Structures are given as structure tokens and as C-alpha cells.
Amino acid sequence: MSLSVKMGFLGILCITFFSVSSCAAQSGDAEAGKKWYAMNNCGSCHGPNGNDGRAVNIAGLDMGFGSFVRKLRKTNAPIMPGFPESAISKQDAADIYAYLKSLK
Numbered sequence: 001m002s003l004s005v006k007m008g009f010l011g012i013l014c015i016t017f018f019s020v021s022s023c024a025a026q027s028g029d030a031e032a033g034k035k036w037y038a039m040n041n042c043g044s045c046h047g048p049n050g051n052d053g054r055a056v057n058i059a060g061l062d063m064g065f066g067s068f069v070r071k072l073r074k075t076n077a078p079i080m081p082g083f084p085e086s087a088i089s090k091q092d093a094a095d096i097y098a099y100l101k102s103l104k
């Protein structure tokens with residue numbers, strides 16, 4: 001099997017896992033998440049620390065990773081933009097999630 005075929009197979013495996021949900025408990029990197037949080041301007045609404053903005057407090061985030069990603073992709077807030085996969089990848093989302101979880 002060529003390398004690219006193997007990689008493709010692994011990719012499909014992982015996507016399958018993701019939709020089943022538990023690969024989703026993948027580890028995020030809070031340090032990186034802090035960067036993505038700043039880069040995507042989450043802080044402009046939620047505050048630099050997640051709890052000091054004009055939008056809801058998301059420090060410590062009381063929701064599972066799956067719900068978090070759904071909120072991110074398609075928010076029910078008229079003013080919060082949706083962040084598609086092309087803007088925030090699943091891994092970046094996991095990082096942001098880890099970052100928010102690390103906040104109080």
C-alpha cells in the first residue's frame with residue numbers, strides 16, 4: 001500500500017471516529033488554544049479572559065467538546081459569526097476548548 005493511500009485511510013478512520021464522537025475527546029493544547037482564541041478575535045466579544053467581555057462568560061466552559069464545536073460552526077447568536085472548518089480546524093477547536101477549560 002502506498003503511503004498516500006495509507007494516509008487517506010487513516011484520515012477516513014479518524015473522520016469516522018470524530019462523527020462517532022470519541023476521537024473528539026482528543027487532546028487539545030491550551031497554549032495553542034490561547035493563540036487561536038486571540039487570532040480569531042473571540043476576545044473582542046467574550047473578553048481576553050473569556051469572562052470579561054460583553055458576550056456570555058465562556059471561561060471554564062460548561063459543555064462537552066461536541067456541543068462546543070457545534071456552537072462554533074453554527075451559533076444561535078445573531079451576532080456571533082459561525083466559524084467553519086476552513087477557519088478553525090477540528091484540532092484548533094480542540095485547542096481552544098482546552099484553553100477555555102483551563103480558565104476559571
Ligand code: HEC
Nearest residue numbers: 040041042045055056058068071076077079080081083096
Ligand atoms: C461578535 C461577537 C462574538 C465573537 C467574535 C465570538 N462570539 Fe462566541 N458568542 C457571542 C454571543 C453574543 C454568544 C451568546 C449566544 C447565545 O448563546 O445566545 C456567544 C456564545 C458562545 C458560546 C456558547 C456559550 C454558551 O454557554 O452557550 C461559545 C462556546 C462561544 N461563543 C465561543 C466563541 C469562540 C471560541 C469564539 C472565537 C472563535 C467566539 N465565541 C467568538 C459573541 C461572539
